[in-house]
Amino acid sequence: MNFETFNFHPSVMAGVRALGYSIPTPIQSQVIPLIMQGRDVIGLAQTGTGKTAAFVLPILERLRSCPRGRVRALIISPTRELAEQTCEVINNLGSRTGLQGIAVYGGVSMERQTRGLRSGAEIVAACPGRLLDHLWKGTISLTELEVLVIDEADRMFDMGFLPDVRSILRCILHKHQTLLFSATMPADIQRLACEILHNPVTAQIDPQLPAKTVSHALYPVQQHLKTNLLKQILNRTRMESVLVFTRTKHRAERVAQQLLRAGYQVTCLQGDLPQNRRQAALEAFRNGSIKILVATDIAARGIDVLSISHVINYDMPASTDDYIHRIGRTGRVNKNGDALTFVTSADADKIVALERLLHAPLERLTLQGFDYARLAPEGEPRLSRQPRRYGTESRRPVKHSR
Numbered sequence: 001m002n003f004e005t006f007n008f009h010p011s012v013m014a015g016v017r018a019l020g021y022s023i024p025t026p027i028q029s030q031v032i033p034l035i036m037q038g039r040d041v042i043g044l045a046q047t048g049t050g051k052t053a054a055f056v057l058p059i060l061e062r063l064r065s066c067p068r069g070r071v072r073a074l075i076i077s078p079t080r081e082l083a084e085q086t087c088e089v090i091n092n093l094g095s096r097t098g099l100q101g102i103a104v105y106g107g108v109s110m111e112r113q114t115r116g117l118r119s120g121a122e123i124v125a126a127c128p129g130r131l132l133d134h135l136w137k138g139t140i141s142l143t144e145l146e147v148l149v150i151d152e153a154d155r156m157f158d159m160g161f162l163p164d165v166r167s168i169l170r171c172i173l174h175k176h177q178t179l180l181f182s183a184t185m186p187a188d189i190q191r192l193a194c195e196i197l198h199n200p201v202t203a204q205i206d207p208q209l210p211a212k213t214v215s216h217a218l219y220p221v222q223q224h225l226k227t228n229l230l231k232q233i234l235n236r237t238r239m240e241s242v243l244v245f246t247r248t249k250h251r252a253e254r255v256a257q258q259l260l261r262a263g264y265q266v267t268c269l270q271g272d273l274p275q276n277r278r279q280a281a282l283e284a285f286r287n288g289s290i291k292i293l294v295a296t297d298i299a300a301r302g303i304d305v306l307s308i309s310h311v312i313n314y315d316m317p318a319s320t321d322d323y324i325h326r327i328g329r330t331g332r333v334n335k336n337g338d339a340l341t342f343v344t345s346a347d348a349d350k351i352v353a354l355e356r357l358l359h360a361p362l363e364r365l366t367l368q369g370f371d372y373a374r375l376a377p378e379g380e381p382r383l384s385r386q387p388r389r390y391g392t393e394s395r396r397p398v399k400h401s402r
Contacts, residue, residue, distance in 0.1 A: 006032055012060050015093035025050035030203035032058055035179060040200040042193055043181040046328050049205055051181050052089045055149050059123065060094045062147065068098070069120035071142060075149040076165060077125055078156045079298060080105040080275065081282060086125040086151065099123060104140075106130040107275035114139045128156070128164035135171050142172050153182040153189045154321070162188060169196055183328075184321050214327055214337045217363050218351065224376035226314055226342050227258050232367055233312070233340065234264065234292070240309035241285070244294045245326050247315035255314060256294040269295040297322060299329070313341035316350050320357045 002023055003016050024032065027045040034041050035058035045051050059073045066072055077083040083103045090101030102116045104126035110133065117124070117140050124131075124140070134140040150156065156165060178197050182189055193200065221229050230244065246252040249270040256268035267281040267290045284290040286305050293299065297317070308330045317323045323341075330337025343351060355361050366372070 001029055006036070006057070008057065008061055009064055011064060011096040012057060012093070014096040015060070016057070018095065019092055021053070027051050027203060027205045028054040030205070031055070034201050034203065035177070036061060038177055040178045040197040041180070042197065042200050042202040043179065044183070044185060044202065045181070045205040046183050046324055052086055053093065055179050055181065056086070056089050056093055059147055060097055060099060063099055063122055064097045066146070068122060070144045071117070071122065071124055071140060072144060073123045073147040073149070074142065074145055075123070075125040075151055076131070076156070076168065077127055078152050078159050078161060080107065080127060080278065081298070082152060083125040083127055084279070090123050090125065101125060104130050104134065110134070128161045128168060132164055132167055135168070143174070145172055145176050147177045147179065148172065149179045149181070151181050153180050153192070154184045154186055157186060157188050162192065165192070183324060213335060214330060214339050216339050216358065217365050218341050218343050219365055221342050221344065221372065222376070223344050225372065225374060227255060229342065229367065229370060230255070230312065230314060231259070231262055232370055236367070237310070239291070241288070241305065241307045242292045242310045242312060243299065243308050243329050244292065244312045244314050245299070245317070246294065246296060249296055251315070252294050252296050259292060259294070264292055265290050266292040266294060269293060269299050271296065271298050297326070305329070308337065310338045310340065313339070316341060316343055316347040320353050323354055
C-alpha cells in the first residue's frame, strides 16, 4: 500500500510528496479510509506512529472543496508544543490546497490569534484554556464545524483538561464527525468516548508498547552522581541528538546549567518558561543548532524531531505510560533509537512494572572507570547500595523484542 491508494486530490497529494511520504504507517492505513467514510474513530497508537498525518490528510481532503474562511475543523491539543506541531503539519501537507491552519494557545497575545482567526483560518489546533477564552469573547465560532479531533486524550486527562474539553463540547450543538486519539485508554477517556462519539470504529496499534526500533537499558546510580554520569555518557557515546528528561522544572534548569557550564551545547524546556523561550528552545533543537535538550514531561508529547538518537531518563518516569511517551521521541519512522534510564534503589517498583510491560528483563549497565563510590557533597542525600556492575560503556543496550 502507498498513499496513492487513498485517492487524495492532487492538491493534497502534492503536500504528501513534498514531505517525502511514501508508505503509510499502520495507524494511517487503518484510520484514513475510516475518516474519509465519515465515521467517528477512536485511534489508539503510541507516539511517533504518524497519527497527526492520519487525521490531517482526510481533513484536508474533506475541506478542500468547502466554502473557505470559516472554522471547519478543530483539533484540541493538551500542550502548546503539540498545537504548534499539528498546525505545522496542516500547513505543510495543505500547502497546495489553499486551506489555512492556525495554532491557538495561552502565553501569547490573544489579539494576534484573533487577527489570524478573522483572516479566515479553516482549521484550528488549540489548547483548551485559550480556546475557551476565544469562545467566551466571541472571537471564534464553531457553528459550522464539521470535524472535531481530540488529540492525546489521555494526556489531556492527566493535565486536568477534561472539564475544559467538556465545556468546549457544549458549544458544539450540531452534528459533526468526531475523532479521538490516545496512546492509552483510561476509564475517564472511555466514558468521554461513549458520550461524544457516535457508533465509533476503534483502530488500535500496540498502544501499550514502545516501538520495536528502540533499545532499552538501565543505569543504576546514586542520585548525587547522575549529572556526572550523564556527562560521561555524553562524552563516550556517539549521539546525533539527545533528549534528557527530568522529573521537575527546577531540576531541568539545574541540569541544563551544569551541562552548559561544562561546555555542552544545551537548551532547556519546561512549563514555567515564557512562550518565546519555549519556541526558541524547540526550534534550536529541531534545526540541529542545539544537540541536547533537557526537559520535563512537557516534551514527552508534541516534539516531532526525527533525528533524536537517544532519550535519557535522568529521572525514572512516574509510570509506564510516561515511559512510553518519553521514549517515543526516539526510534521514530523506522529509525533506531536508544532509551537510557538512570535508576536508584528507590525506583525498584517502577523497574518491575516496566519490565512486566516489556515482557523482558532490562539490561543494567555501568561505565568502566566511573567513580560510583564518590560521596555526596555535604548536605546532599546519598544511597547506601552501590550499583552492581553488569557491563561497560562499550556495550549497547539490548533491543526489546516481543
